[in-house]
Amino acid sequence: MHDGSGRIAVQNLTKQFGAVTAVQNLSFTVEPGSVTGFLGPNGAGKTTTLRMLLGLVTPTAGTATINGRPHHQLGNPARVVGAVLENEGFHPKRTARNHLRVYAAAIGVPDQRVDEMLGLVGLSPAADRKAGGFSLGMRQRLALATALLGDPQVLVLDEPSNGLDPEGIAWLRSFLRSFAQQGRTVLVSSHLLSEVEQTIDQVVIVSAGMTRYYGPLDQLRASQRSRVLVQPADANGLVTALQEAGLHQVEPTQDGRVAVSGATVQQIGDIAAKAGIAVYGMQEEKADLEQLFFQLTSPQYGAGATAYPPQQQPYQQQQEWNAPPPGYQQPGQPPQQPYQQTPPPGFQQQPGQQPGQQPGQQQGWGGQQ
Numbered sequence: 001m002h003d004g005s006g007r008i009a010v011q012n013l014t015k016q017f018g019a020v021t022a023v024q025n026l027s028f029t030v031e032p033g034s035v036t037g038f039l040g041p042n043g044a045g046k047t048t049t050l051r052m053l054l055g056l057v058t059p060t061a062g063t064a065t066i067n068g069r070p071h072h073q074l075g076n077p078a079r080v081v082g083a084v085l086e087n088e089g090f091h092p093k094r095t096a097r098n099h100l101r102v103y104a105a106a107i108g109v110p111d112q113r114v115d116e117m118l119g120l121v122g123l124s125p126a127a128d129r130k131a132g133g134f135s136l137g138m139r140q141r142l143a144l145a146t147a148l149l150g151d152p153q154v155l156v157l158d159e160p161s162n163g164l165d166p167e168g169i170a171w172l173r174s175f176l177r178s179f180a181q182q183g184r185t186v187l188v189s190s191h192l193l194s195e196v197e198q199t200i201d202q203v204v205i206v207s208a209g210m211t212r213y214y215g216p217l218d219q220l221r222a223s224q225r226s227r228v229l230v231q232p233a234d235a236n237g238l239v240t241a242l243q244e245a246g247l248h249q250v251e252p253t254q255d256g257r258v259a260v261s262g263a264t265v266q267q268i269g270d271i272a273a274k275a276g277i278a279v280y281g282m283q284e285e286k287a288d289l290e291q292l293f294f295q296l297t298s299p300q301y302g303a304g305a306t307a308y309p310p311q312q313q314p315y316q317q318q319q320e321w322n323a324p325p326p327g328y329q330q331p332g333q334p335p336q337q338p339y340q341q342t343p344p345p346g347f348q349q350q351p352g353q354q355p356g357q358q359p360g361q362q363q364g365w366g367g368q369q
């Protein structure tokens with residue numbers, strides 16, 4: 001039997017498709033009570049990993065377990081883990097309600113739960129429409145309703161925001177958070193950090209099938225270092241004055257400015273004034289999380305790659321002042337900072353929440369697409 005912990009554990013997981021190594025020695029843990037983002041660029045190996053976790057693809061090496069067991073040993077898996085995968089297939093001639101009824105019967109869940117789940121995901125008005133005519137967003141909702149039928153402890157979602165309208169995305173966000181606050185486990189994949197940033201508290205970043213970082217999102221945020229760009233009358237003089245004042249992360253830039261890390265605008269201004277060096281301007285810069293994400297995943301593309309969105313700074317320009325965060329994993333090395341083994345804050349069941357009650361049942365997705 002499984003251990004009932006709600007923990008997902010991926011250990012040294014590898015999947016080889018012929019000459020293609022989709023996943024390479026991947027290791028991470030997802031604890032209950034949290035929403036964990038599984039992030040990486042296209043082709044990073046996210047879907048393959050999730051499919052191995054769900055018993056749909058056989059690993060070449062390593063293990064992927066839920067509650068300490070591989071998927072095929074979970075007994076009634078729909079009661080343990082619900083999943084929404086990409087390109088979910090529905091019988092096109094079957095109505096949403098009938099689709100759910102067939103599935104409910106297969107897993108031994110009463111029909112009443114079908115209508116509850118349709119209401120939960122905002123599909124009640126479309127319950128008797130055929131799934132073949134559904135929009136992408138409606139299919140995502142139907143897939144989520146299917147995943148939730150068995151009242152699972154663990155939810156695994158592959159790019160669930162695809163096709164959802166802004167209202168649907170906001171609803172999904174609050175649903176996942178309240179689901180996790182009940183002490184359940186959520187693993188959600190995305191290729192866009194910005195898409196899940198407000199939802200997740202833990203993050204696993206992969207590229208080229210390998211873990212680049214895993215740990216709390218707050219820790220990743222805290223690792224972002226800001227720098228101040230100073231425009232002085234005498235750049236060499238300012239560098240010397242700053243170094244004499246004990247600042248060591250000081251570098252002249254090619255355009256005659258001085259880049260300073262580890263000091264405030266006020267400290268730099270005071271040191272310049274004391275040294276009698278005129279300062280014509282100062283600009284504080286902070287790398288955003290998205291840039292850090294590109295930096296962490298850039299090994300998949302190599303130097304000079306075109307995979308960055310045009311508005312992003314290339315990795316090389318960021319690298320000089322944006323050191324890898326504490327959980328950064330060098331390719332081929334084990335993670336520096338393993339995922340915390342203790343449940344994070346918010347693990348407790350919400351006050352007034354009945355065991356087994358679905359979070360946010362009164363809520364809906366609002367307008368239909």
Ligand SMILES: Nc1ncnc2c1ncn2[C@@H]1O[C@H](COP(=O)(O)OP(=O)(O)OP(=O)(O)O)[C@@H](O)[C@H]1O
Pocket residue numbers: 017020021022040041042043044045046047048049191
């Ligand atoms: N059945 C398969 N046969 C051969 N190669 C595969 C198969 N499934 C995946 N791959 C390859 O494995 C690599 C990882 O693919 P995967 O779909 O897991 O990435 P992903 O991170 O989910 O990407 P995306 O964000 O685009 O969905 C890719 O190079 C892909 O072409």
